[in-house]
Amino acid sequence: MSLTRTAVVDAAWALLRTYGLGDLTMRRLAREMGVQPGALYWHVTDKQTLLLALAERMLEPVRDKDSPTELVTALRLAILEIRDGADVVAVAHALGSETLPPTTELVSLLRVLGLPDDKARGGALTLIRYTLGSVAAQQTRTSIAGRSSEEQDAMDEQDFEMGLETILRGLGASHVSTGDSRTAARTRDI
16 A cells, blocks of 8 residues: 555544544554554644544535535534544644634625624634534443434434524524524524
């Protein structure tokens, strides 16, 4: 196997999906790739850079949405799909919250709704941080319990939607098209 940045990220992605973030170390990654740990640093300068690349990969499907609700919901689902996804994206968000893929699109969507630049930026960061916290709690509970029940997943989704509506309403963006008639009806009723 040729050692390239793509190969390193691919191997790290496989480890993350299979074993989770706790088992994704540079030593283990090097061992899995059959190279010395130092060889990895030619392609990723440190573990944080690797986590940023993994977060960007995880968030690739979170693009081209028509509303903040659609984008944040897609963000939640993309993170939930990956074991320890919230932890990985949280590190990436801490390193570059303004450049992480969904942030700029979310800011733009909030501006389209008439929010001024500073409120759109702050609102986007609030929505992303809310999503990360919500998913982290869900993933932690699932990790402790060993699995998640459909009933608990449905409650988590309902709680998430309620919080999302509350934040959007607080931003003055309650007229957002959600694509979900239940959510739209609840937003109109409040």
